[in-house]
Amino acid sequence: MISTEQNGVALRLSGVTKIYGSHTAVNDLSLEVPSGSIYGFIGPNGSGKTTTLRMILRIVLPDRGTVEVLGVRDTRSANDSIGYLPEERGLYRKMTVSRVLAYHAALKGMESRSARESVAFWLHRMGLEKWADHKVEALSKGMAQKIQFIAAVVAKPKLLILDEPFSGLDPVNLDVLREAILEMGRNGATILFSTHDMEMAEKMCDFIFMIHKGCKVLDGTLSTIQSQHGADLVRLKIEGGAAALQGLEGIQIVRDHGQLQELRCSTDPQELLRRLSARGKVQLFEVAKPSLHDIFVNIAAPDKGGNDA
Amino acid sequence: MRKVWRVAWTEYQNSVRSKAFIIGVLALPLMIGVSIGLQVIAKRQTDVSDRRFVVLDRTGVLYKRIEARAKERNSIFKQSGTNSAPRPDFIPEKFAETDGVKAEMILSERVRKKEVSAFLIIGKDALMPQNGPDASLAYHTQAQTFNELPDWLSQVVNEEVHRMRYERAGIDPALLQKLGQPVPVRRLGLAKMDTSGNVVEAREESRLTAMLIPMGSMFLLYMLIMSAAPALLNTVLEEKMQKISEVLIASVAPFELMLGKLLGCVMVSMTLGLLYLGSSIYMLSRHGMLDKVPAEFFAWFILFQILGLLMYGSVFSAIGAACSELKDAQNLMMPVMIMIMIPFFVWLPIAESPQSPFARWISLFPPATPMLMMMRIAIAPGPPAWEIALGLALTLAFTLGCVWAGGKIFRIGILSQGQSPTIGRLARWVFSK
Known part of the structure; x- marks a missing residue:
C-alpha cells in the first residue's frame, strides 16, 4: 500500500x-x-x-x-x-x-x-x-x-x-x-x-x-x-541604435531588435545608464528579468555546448 | 495477478471479436472442404479421350487376347455409369512387323504425330517358361506420367501369358486360380479380459483408422498452436509500432504484461480447441471410432496444447518486443519456424514405429515434444509412462526457460527502437541484469 x-x-x-x-x-x-x-x-x-x-x-x-x-x-x-x-x-x-x-x-x-x-x-x-x-x-x-x-x-x-x-x-x-x-x-x-x-x-x-x-x-x-540567471538583462532604446553601444565595456548584446536592444551588463546598471546618456538620448532603459526562453537558450545554445539533439 | 488476468481477458476479447478469429475458426473445415471439392472436380476433369495404342506382338498369339480384354474393360467402365469417375477407352491396334528396328522408328513417328498415344512391343520369348532371352514388354510413349495404360497392359499381358503357359503345361488355369486364392489377413487388436474374468476377443482394426487418429491429433495440435502463438508477435509488434507499449508498462510490469498476453493466447487457442475437439469427438462418435481413442488422450492433448502455446508464445512475444519492423521479425521467425516444423519432417517413420529409438529420442526434444509425444500417445499402446513423464518434465523446464528468457527480452526490447535485433544481441539481453 x-x-x-x-x-x-x-x-x-x-x-x-x-x-x-x-x-x-x-x-x-x-x-x-x-x-x-x-x-x-x-x-x-x-x-x-x-x-x-x-x-x-x-x-x-x-x-x-x-x-x-x-x-x-x-x-x-x-x-x-x-x-x-x-x-x-x-x-x-x-x-x-x-x-x-x-x-x-x-x-x-x-x-x-x-x-x-x-x-x-x-x-x-x-x-x-x-x-x-x-x-x-x-x-x-x-x-x-x-x-x-x-x-x-x-x-x-x-x-x-x-x-x-x-x-x-x-x-x-x-x-x-x-x-x-x-x-x-x-x-x-x-x-x-x-x-x-x-x-x-x-x-x-x-x-x-x-x-x-x-x-x-x-x-x-x-x-x-x-534572479539567479540574469537580473543583469537591460532593455534599452537609444538614439543611434546598436551603433551607439560600440566600444562600451562590460556589456554583451543579447538581442538586437533594431529599435530596441537587449543586453547583459557586468557593471552596475546605474553606471551603465550614466555612460549611455553621455553617448546619446536614452529613450528607454529597463532592468528586466530574463524570460525562461532566454535562460534556456543561454544555457543550451550550441555555442555554449548545448542542444546536441 | 489481477492485472495479468485483465491483460489476458482484453487480449482474448480483442482476438475473438476480430474477423481474423472467425476466419480462423472456419479455416480448417473450409480448407478440408475446398480440398475435397477440388479433388472431386479434378477427377471429373480427367481427359477421357480414347487412348489408342499399337501392339507389336512378336509371340503372334497375345494380341487377340489383349484386344478382347480391352473391349471387356471399356464396356465395364461404360456400364458403371456415374458412380465412378469416367475413364478413357483403350483401343489397341495390331502392327504387322517387317523389320525390327524400322518398326520402332515407324511407331515412334506415329506417337510423335499424335496418331497413337503409345506402343507396346512384346518379346518373342514372352511365353517361354522362366522367360526366354527376348521376353520383355517394351512400352514406348511420350506421356510418361500417364500410368493407367502401362499398368493395365502389364497386368493383362502377364495374366494372359500365365494362362497360356499353364495351358501349354497341361494345367487347368481355372483350377490353378482356385488353388492360388490368397489367405486373407485380418488386422486385429489384442484380446483382453473383462472384469468378470471373461476373455474379450480382439477387434478388427483398420490401418486407416489407426493412422488417422495420431496423424489427426498432431495436425490439430499444430494448427491450434499456430493459430494463436504467432499472433502474439503481431500484437506485441503492433503495440510497439503504435507506441502503446510504454503506457502499458508504466501500469503493468513487462513480465506481467507478457504473461497476460500468453494467458490470452492460451484462452484463444483453447476456445478454438473446444470447437475443433468437440467436432472431432462428435465425428468419431458418429462413425463408431470414439472407443479407439485412449481415454486419457484428451487430457494429454490439452496439456501439450498449453505447454506448446506457452513455449512458442513466449518466443514469439519476445521476437515481437525485440523488433521495430515486421521485416526484422520475419528474419528472426525463420529458425523458430524450422523448430516448429520438425514434427512434420519425422512424423511418418514415427507413426510406423512409435517405439523405435529414433521416435523415443526425437519426441523427447522439447520443441517437438508436444506434437510428437501426443502422436505416440495416440498410437496404442502408447509410450511407456517414464517417457511421457520425462518428455513432460523436459518440456516444462524448456517452457519455463522460454518464458523466463522471453520475459527478459520483452522487458528490454519493448522500449528499444531502431536497432535491428540479432541473435547475439537477444542473448545479451537474456543474460543482462
Missing part, C-alpha cells in the same frame, strides 16, 4: 544516474517535487528528460541512486497512483474509446464501476461523450490526443507525469488540456510535465527544473531562477 507522502514530498530523486553503453543519459540527478505542485521539466532534445521520467516510473531502472515516489522507494508499487502520458503515444485503434479507457483504468487497479464513472466523467469533461462507442480509428488526431490524456488521468492519479502534453495540439484543444491539467493540480494532484514551450512553463508551473546533458542546471521557482 502507498503511504502518505513523507514531509509533503511527492517525488524525490537522489543521485540518480543512468548510463547506456558509453553514454551517460542522466548524471547524478537529485530533485524534490513538493506534493500538489506543478513542476515544469525543461531541457533540450536528448538531454535526459524522457529517461528521467521513465526512471520515476521504473520503466527503466537507474544504475545508481534512489527514486522515491509518493513515499515508496525503488519499487513499482506506487505506479497505480501515477498517471503517465509519454511523448510518443498511441491507442488500440480497433477498440472502442470506452473499452480503451476502461482497460487503462483497470491496469491501474481501478474497480470496474469506478472506472466506468470516471470514463464517463472525463469524456463529458472533454466533450467526447458521443464518441464513447466509436472505435479509436474513427477519431481525429485532436480527439485521439484528448483520449490519450484521459487514459493518463482516468484512474485519478496522485502524481501525473506528462511528457510534452501539448505537442501537436491546436489552440482550442491546447486550452482545454491546459485547463484540465490545472484543475487536476487544484484538486491536489502533483503534476510533473516536460515541455519545450517556455511560455507555457512560465505561466503554469510553480517550479521549473532544467536538465542539460543529463545534469540538473536549473531548479526552483521562476523568480528564483530569474
Whole structure:
C-alpha cells in the first residue's frame, strides 16, 4: 500500500544516474517535487528528460541512486497512483474509446464501476461523450490526443507525469488540456510535465527544473531562477541604435531588435545608464528579468555546448 | 495477478471479436472442404479421350487376347455409369512387323504425330517358361506420367501369358486360380479380459483408422498452436509500432504484461480447441471410432496444447518486443519456424514405429515434444509412462526457460527502437541484469 507522502514530498530523486553503453543519459540527478505542485521539466532534445521520467516510473531502472515516489522507494508499487502520458503515444485503434479507457483504468487497479464513472466523467469533461462507442480509428488526431490524456488521468492519479502534453495540439484543444491539467493540480494532484514551450512553463508551473546533458542546471521557482540567471538583462532604446553601444565595456548584446536592444551588463546598471546618456538620448532603459526562453537558450545554445539533439 | 488476468481477458476479447478469429475458426473445415471439392472436380476433369495404342506382338498369339480384354474393360467402365469417375477407352491396334528396328522408328513417328498415344512391343520369348532371352514388354510413349495404360497392359499381358503357359503345361488355369486364392489377413487388436474374468476377443482394426487418429491429433495440435502463438508477435509488434507499449508498462510490469498476453493466447487457442475437439469427438462418435481413442488422450492433448502455446508464445512475444519492423521479425521467425516444423519432417517413420529409438529420442526434444509425444500417445499402446513423464518434465523446464528468457527480452526490447535485433544481441539481453 502507498503511504502518505513523507514531509509533503511527492517525488524525490537522489543521485540518480543512468548510463547506456558509453553514454551517460542522466548524471547524478537529485530533485524534490513538493506534493500538489506543478513542476515544469525543461531541457533540450536528448538531454535526459524522457529517461528521467521513465526512471520515476521504473520503466527503466537507474544504475545508481534512489527514486522515491509518493513515499515508496525503488519499487513499482506506487505506479497505480501515477498517471503517465509519454511523448510518443498511441491507442488500440480497433477498440472502442470506452473499452480503451476502461482497460487503462483497470491496469491501474481501478474497480470496474469506478472506472466506468470516471470514463464517463472525463469524456463529458472533454466533450467526447458521443464518441464513447466509436472505435479509436474513427477519431481525429485532436480527439485521439484528448483520449490519450484521459487514459493518463482516468484512474485519478496522485502524481501525473506528462511528457510534452501539448505537442501537436491546436489552440482550442491546447486550452482545454491546459485547463484540465490545472484543475487536476487544484484538486491536489502533483503534476510533473516536460515541455519545450517556455511560455507555457512560465505561466503554469510553480517550479521549473532544467536538465542539460543529463545534469540538473536549473531548479526552483521562476523568480528564483530569474534572479539567479540574469537580473543583469537591460532593455534599452537609444538614439543611434546598436551603433551607439560600440566600444562600451562590460556589456554583451543579447538581442538586437533594431529599435530596441537587449543586453547583459557586468557593471552596475546605474553606471551603465550614466555612460549611455553621455553617448546619446536614452529613450528607454529597463532592468528586466530574463524570460525562461532566454535562460534556456543561454544555457543550451550550441555555442555554449548545448542542444546536441 | 489481477492485472495479468485483465491483460489476458482484453487480449482474448480483442482476438475473438476480430474477423481474423472467425476466419480462423472456419479455416480448417473450409480448407478440408475446398480440398475435397477440388479433388472431386479434378477427377471429373480427367481427359477421357480414347487412348489408342499399337501392339507389336512378336509371340503372334497375345494380341487377340489383349484386344478382347480391352473391349471387356471399356464396356465395364461404360456400364458403371456415374458412380465412378469416367475413364478413357483403350483401343489397341495390331502392327504387322517387317523389320525390327524400322518398326520402332515407324511407331515412334506415329506417337510423335499424335496418331497413337503409345506402343507396346512384346518379346518373342514372352511365353517361354522362366522367360526366354527376348521376353520383355517394351512400352514406348511420350506421356510418361500417364500410368493407367502401362499398368493395365502389364497386368493383362502377364495374366494372359500365365494362362497360356499353364495351358501349354497341361494345367487347368481355372483350377490353378482356385488353388492360388490368397489367405486373407485380418488386422486385429489384442484380446483382453473383462472384469468378470471373461476373455474379450480382439477387434478388427483398420490401418486407416489407426493412422488417422495420431496423424489427426498432431495436425490439430499444430494448427491450434499456430493459430494463436504467432499472433502474439503481431500484437506485441503492433503495440510497439503504435507506441502503446510504454503506457502499458508504466501500469503493468513487462513480465506481467507478457504473461497476460500468453494467458490470452492460451484462452484463444483453447476456445478454438473446444470447437475443433468437440467436432472431432462428435465425428468419431458418429462413425463408431470414439472407443479407439485412449481415454486419457484428451487430457494429454490439452496439456501439450498449453505447454506448446506457452513455449512458442513466449518466443514469439519476445521476437515481437525485440523488433521495430515486421521485416526484422520475419528474419528472426525463420529458425523458430524450422523448430516448429520438425514434427512434420519425422512424423511418418514415427507413426510406423512409435517405439523405435529414433521416435523415443526425437519426441523427447522439447520443441517437438508436444506434437510428437501426443502422436505416440495416440498410437496404442502408447509410450511407456517414464517417457511421457520425462518428455513432460523436459518440456516444462524448456517452457519455463522460454518464458523466463522471453520475459527478459520483452522487458528490454519493448522500449528499444531502431536497432535491428540479432541473435547475439537477444542473448545479451537474456543474460543482462
